[in-house]
Amino acid sequence: MKESTRVCNALALFQVMAKNSETRKELIEAKIPCYFYPFLKPSGDDKPLEYLRLTSLGVLGALAKFDDPYGPKVLHFFLETEVVPSCLECIDLCDELSRKVATLIVMKILMQEKGMSYCSATPERFYSIVQVLYRVVQKLTEKPCLLHLMYVIQCFLSLSEVFKFIGPSEAFIRQVPPQLFDNTFKDILRDDHETAWMLQVLHFNVYGPLFSPE
Numbered sequence: 001m002k003e004s005t006r007v008c009n010a011l012a013l014f015q016v017m018a019k020n021s022e023t024r025k026e027l028i029e030a031k032i033p034c035y036f037y038p039f040l041k042p043s044g045d046d047k048p049l050e051y052l053r054l055t056s057l058g059v060l061g062a063l064a065k066f067d068d069p070y071g072p073k074v075l076h077f078f079l080e081t082e083v084v085p086s087c088l089e090c091i092d093l094c095d096e097l098s099r100k101v102a103t104l105i106v107m108k109i110l111m112q113e114k115g116m117s118y119c120s121a122t123p124e125r126f127y128s129i130v131q132v133l134y135r136v137v138q139k140l141t142e143k144p145c146l147l148h149l150m151y152v153i154q155c156f157l158s159l160s161e162v163f164k165f166i167g168p169s170e171a172f173i174r175q176v177p178p179q180l181f182d183n184t185f186k187d188i189l190r191d192d193h194e195t196a197w198m199l200q201v202l203h204f205n206v207y208g209p210l211f212s213p214e
Contacts, residue, residue, distance in 0.1 A: 004048035011036070011055040018062035025070050027078050033060060040086045042093035050095055057090065057101040064108045066115075075109065079118045084109060088132045096145070103136065103151040109159035120162050130159060131174045137177035146188045150195045153180065157198055160205035176206050 014032070017023035020069055027033065037058040043049040060083065068074050078084070083105070090102035106129070109115035120126045136152050156176060163169055179185065189196050 001048045004051050008051055008055045011052070011059055015055070015062050015170070016061045016173050018059050021068060022072065023096055024063055024065075024197055027063070028070070031077075031081075033063065033077070033083075034081055036060065037081070037083070037086055042089060050098065051176070053090065053094060054098050054101065056089075057098055059104055060087075064105050066108060066112050075114055078109060079115065084119065084129070086130060087193065091136060092132050096143075096148075096201060099136065099139075100145070100148045100151070101136055103148060103155065107151045107155050107158070110155055116158060116161070120159075126159070126162075127171070127175070129155070130172065134177050141179050141184055144188050146186060146192060146195070149188065150192070150198075153195060153198050153202060157181070157202045157205070160202055163205060164169055173206055176202075202204050 004067075014027070014036075017027055036059055039049070039052045039056040041053075043053075060078075063074055064078070065071055087102040087106050090098050091106070094102070110119060118125075119129055133152055133155055136148070138148055140152070160172070160176075163172060180199060189199070
């Protein structure tokens with residue numbers, strides 16, 4: 001734990017640099033985030049490593065500002081260095097906080113046209129993301145979290161946009177969790193009109209205007 005705390009303190013300084021428009025550029029050009037990727041590996045219930053993982057994800061999350069002038073280069077770096085598979089592994093196997101931050105990073109990537117192109121480049125890559133998100137929804141049915149659910153819905157919404165152009169996919173329909181459209185999350189979504197609207201758009205993209213999932 002002592003060593004973990006020291007490294008986390010150093011990572012926290014990198015997170016400060018990642019939030020600054022000038023220094024984040026230097027971090028990417030020097031490929032510094034590559035040194036954080038090994039900390040993303042799942043490690044069971046090892047708390048010191050979990051703290052390292054969460055803090056490393058925090059640095060990557062701070063870098064994931066794709067709407068500023070340097071954003072496209074950050075996105076290119078993330079895609080080039082395969083950050084998506086590492087985040088998917090965290091979403092699937094790590095604890096709640098790490099899952100949430102990793103989902104946020106994937107969500108931001110999917111909301112970019114180049115990121116969406118990367119994630120849908122092959123059926124295997126596309127459905128590996130869908131399947132991980134499906135499993136997240138199953139976990140959220142047991143322990144709901146509105147913020148995490150919102151990230152997941154936005155991810156599914158971005159993925160569903162593909163089928164507006166190529167037509168419906170039975171394979172995709174089967175892997176969109178029905179819990180998103182029944183009453184499973186009704187209580188936590190009651191006052192969140194934005195997320196409820198996102199669900200309506202997702203439903204339209206997946207099933208069309210007239211079809212309701214059984």
